[in-house]
Amino acid sequence: MVQKRVVLTFPQDLIEQPIIYKLVKDHDLVLNILRAQVTPEEGKMVLELEGSSDNIKEGLKYLHEKKVKIEPLAKDIKLNDKECISCGACIAVCSTGALSLDTKTAKLNFDRDKCILCGCCIPACPLRLIEIEI
Amino acid sequence: MTKTYAQINEKIKKGKAVVVTAEEIIDLVKKKGAKKVSQEVDVVTTATFGPMCSSGALLNFGHSDPPIKIQKLWLNDVPAYAGLAAVDAYIGATELSETQGINYGGAHVIEDLISGKKVKLYATSLGTDCYPAKEIETSITLKSINQAVLFNPRNAYQNYAVAVNSSKKTLHTYMGILLPEFGNATFSSAGELSPLINDPEYRTIGIGTRIFLGGGVGYVAWEGTQHNPSQKRDKKTKIPVAPAGTLSLIGNLKDMNRDFLRAGIFEKYGVSLFVGIGIPIPILDEEMVVRTSISNKSVYTTILDYSVRKRKRPSLGKVSYAQLRSGYINIKGKKVPTASISSLYKARQIANILKRWIKDGKFFLQEPIERLSLRTKLRSLE
Structure with missing residues (x-):
């Protein structure tokens, strides 16, 4: 089993089609929608796919054929830990538990694997030490 | 057995003082008992590092x-x-x-x-x-x-309330971002390590007490503004169950550094100053051991709903710092994630630095010149 995170852009004419349903059903994938946004112009989705590497490959091929734009999740949250005072204000708005205080040292921990890049922590940091990289 | 400030300072001078932090004393008392610890330990160091809005600097430019x-x-x-x-x-x-x-x-x-x-x-x-x-x-x-003095009218709150939001809108406060419908709960206290929690009736922390302030040496100048000793207290521990006593602190800004004094921005609220404070508590007798060995399990605070736009916000009950530190508390049957906005990590650093200063014979204890009031009541603006 492998995991892959991608950013999908759906052209307007695809928005009402059951693309994700077909992706799950025909390719035996476990999907986790991390973010989704529909605007009048397009639909955007940050998707985590889990399955065999062959199935993921086939699934992405299906999306490509449907004219869904696929981009790797290149964004990253950047935390300046050298300057961080471990106050914990960012943890208050982190819904996935990616940010936490180490139970022993009380130092701020950032678990990148749990981060869904929602960006809520950026304004929550009083020292302005968190940035999102595109 | 009782000890005087002079006796403790004599031991500090000889490099023989036994100093532990307010966290370390907890296990020590569990193992050895309060009586034995009162004979062995001379000083307990307490500390806090949090945003303290009522701070500022007095400058003389020349x-x-x-x-x-x-x-x-x-x-x-x-x-x-x-x-x-x-x-x-x-x-x-x-x-x-x-x-x-x-x-x-x-x-x-x-x-x-x-x-x-x-x-x-x-x-x-x-x-x-x-x-x-x-x-x-x-x-x-x-x-x-010419001169620069950090002179903070209100610091080191003795306990602070937990902030939550029952409304449907996100709130931006000095307690951080509060998510709607009890989406989170924030708190701001070092709990068992916090200075005034360890000396609940201000026996040793008073006007003139020498302290660690912002990386340098400072003093308690006066009672803090909004000092409210009449707050409801736990019968056994005497610790207030909501914000109570406060300290006005002073120290030479020229000796301070940004490891322990840091500006912060609270989104849509404003700017505040994170202040690092360390206060030594002399173990004069067994009572001070009992006071300083309290743990997060027995220190309680009140949960307040910040969506109520009134001076008196309704209380949603009480929780212990052990519960707050566990990551979740329960409010009206809902599991609410917690987050601190003061740094326990930094507070521990301060408690350990102060411990080293005292052990190395560089920092002596000052007996308060006047004790803080245990009786004054808070007045409001009508």
């Missing part, structure tokens, strides 16, 4: 030539109060920049000064016979100015 009686003053475009004599001024931590708004404030000016950065000074005056200059624009550094 005189210009020709001299000026400064009446209006800006430091890096942040207004400072100059209505005292000619070149005295007070820069408050929460004052905002007139050009950068919420992104820069008095706390940042203080941080820039202790970082050795140049700060732009602009001032105006009506001009007098003795102070002819009407305007001055120059730059200052912490080194260049």
Whole structure:
């Protein structure tokens, strides 16, 4: 089993089609929608796919054929830990538990694997030490 | 057995004082009992590092030539109060920049000064016979100015309430971002390590107490503003179950550093100053061991709903710091994630630095010249 995170852009004419349903059903994938946004112009989705590497490959091929734009999740949250005072204000708005205080040292921990890049922590940091990289 | 301040200071002088932090004493008492620990331990160090809005610096710039009686003053475009004599001024931590708004404030000016950065000074005056200059624009550094004193009217709150939000909208507060419908709960206290939690009835922390302040040495100047000792207290521990006592602190800003004094911005609220404070508690007798060995399990605080826009916010019950530190608390049957906005990590660093200073014979204890009031009540603005 492998995991892959991608950013999908759906052209307007695809928005009402059951693309994700077909992706799950025909390719035996476990999907986790991390973010989704529909605007009048397009639909955007940050998707985590889990399955065999062959199935993921086939699934992405299906999306490509449907004219869904696929981009790797290149964004990253950047935390300046050298300057961080471990106050914990960012943890208050982190819904996935990616940010936490180490139970022993009380130092701020950032678990990148749990981060869904929602960006809520950026304004929550009083020292302005968190940035999102595109 | 009882000890005096003089006896403890004598041991510090000889490098023989036994010093532990307010966290370390907890297990020590569990193992050995309060009586034995009272004989063995001389000092317990307590600490906190959190945003403390009622902070600021008293500056004396030295005189210009020709001299000026400064009446209006800006430091890096942040207004400072100059209505005292000619070149005295007070820069408050929460004052905002007139050009950068919420992104820069008095706390940042203080941080820039202790970082050795140049700060732009602009001032105006009506001009007098003795102070002819009407305007001055120059730059200052912490080194260049005559005096710089951190003088904080209200710090080191003895306990603080937990903030939650029952409304349907996100709230931006000095307690951080509060998510709707009890989406989170924030708190701000070092709990079992916090100074006034370890001396709930102000036996040893009073006017004149020597402390660690912002990386340097400071003193308790007075009771803090809004000092409220009449707050409801736990019968056994005597610890208030909501915000109570406060301290006004003073120290030489020139000796401080940005590891323990840091500007912060609270989104859509404003600027504040994170202040690092360490206070030693002398183990005069067994009672002080009992007081300092309390743990997060027995320290309670009140949950307040910040969506109620009133002076008196309704209480949603009480929780212990052990529960708050566990990551979740229960409110009305809902599992609510918790987050601290003061740094326990930094507080521990401070408690350990102060411990080292005392062990190394560099820091002596000062008996309070006056005790803080245990009786005054809080008045409101009507």
